[in-house]
Amino acid sequence: MFDLTGKVAIVTGASRGIGEAIALAFSQAGAAVTLTSRKLENVVPVADKIQAAGGQALALQAHAGISANAETVVQQTLEKFGRVDVAVNNAGTNPHFGPILTAEESQWDKIFEVNVKGYFFLAKAVAPVMKLQGGGKIINLASVAGLNPGPMMGVYSTSKAAVIMLTKVLALELAADNIQVNAIAPGFVRTKFSAALWSNPQLEQILERSTPQGRIANPEEIAGAAVYLASDSSSFTTGSVLVVDGGFSLGSNDFFNFR
Numbered sequence: 001m002f003d004l005t006g007k008v009a010i011v012t013g014a015s016r017g018i019g020e021a022i023a024l025a026f027s028q029a030g031a032a033v034t035l036t037s038r039k040l041e042n043v044v045p046v047a048d049k050i051q052a053a054g055g056q057a058l059a060l061q062a063h064a065g066i067s068a069n070a071e072t073v074v075q076q077t078l079e080k081f082g083r084v085d086v087a088v089n090n091a092g093t094n095p096h097f098g099p100i101l102t103a104e105e106s107q108w109d110k111i112f113e114v115n116v117k118g119y120f121f122l123a124k125a126v127a128p129v130m131k132l133q134g135g136g137k138i139i140n141l142a143s144v145a146g147l148n149p150g151p152m153m154g155v156y157s158t159s160k161a162a163v164i165m166l167t168k169v170l171a172l173e174l175a176a177d178n179i180q181v182n183a184i185a186p187g188f189v190r191t192k193f194s195a196a197l198w199s200n201p202q203l204e205q206i207l208e209r210s211t212p213q214g215r216i217a218n219p220e221e222i223a224g225a226a227v228y229l230a231s232d233s234s235s236f237t238t239g240s241v242l243v244v245d246g247g248f249s250l251g252s253n254d255f256f257n258f259r
Contacts, residue, residue, distance in 0.1 A: 003030055004231060009088065017191035028053075031085075060073055089118065111159050127170075130179050135178030138174075180237060184241075188211070211246045
């Protein structure tokens with residue numbers, strides 16, 4: 001039920017971290033994968049890794065926050081593989097860290113351009129293709145910060161809350177077309193994106209102490225959730241938010257009190 005053989009997936013922000021882990025997991029499950037990144041040279045090594053293992057991969061340069069780029073990615077995927085079964089919105093950014101009232105308008109614009117509008121752009125580009133094929137899967141990477149506000153990450157948290165609502169709206173509107181739309185809300189994962197948190201020894205200790213499982217996740221531990229949501233196993237799952245956080249969001253932690 002978790003076999004992706006014959007399916008084609010698009011994964012944005014696939015040059016490292018969670019995006020790379022998802023792309024590799026999809027390939028191992030049998031899917032052909034289109035990988036995108038803002039810089040082509042960053043994503044080519046991941047495509048090479050997939051191909052070296054016997055998989056099929058297409059590396060493309062694309063800015064997630066530009067609608068024309070999303071349309072081009074879908075079109076080039078169709079030209080290469082002939083279909084699109086899964087779209088994973090993973091690309092994200094967070095140029096602001098601090099109290100929300102210290103954020104500049106430009107930082108709000110950049111975060112929402114990539115984290116929210118970018119997700120909408122790919123969904124809009126891929127949904128008609130999936131409808132013609134008889135169905136598909138859209139997976140949005142949210143965050144536990146979209147469920148409970150992350151300290152010093154107010155704008156990012158707001159964008160991820162928007163991703164969760166976007167997921168629900170798309171799930172409702174696309175259900176009749178057999179397109180399931182779901183979100184994954186990771187806790188803290190050891191990636192370059194979150195390095196500002198776990199590379200700080202004091203914060204790292206607080207994070208580990210605040211997580212019932214006592215540690216920060218590795219990217220591969222998020223990929224399994226994506227494989228489930230991409231596979232036939234999730235055919236009756238839509239509009240859901242799958243939390244993968246080691247228990248962090250259960251509330252028995254002191255991270256939210258950090259100043």
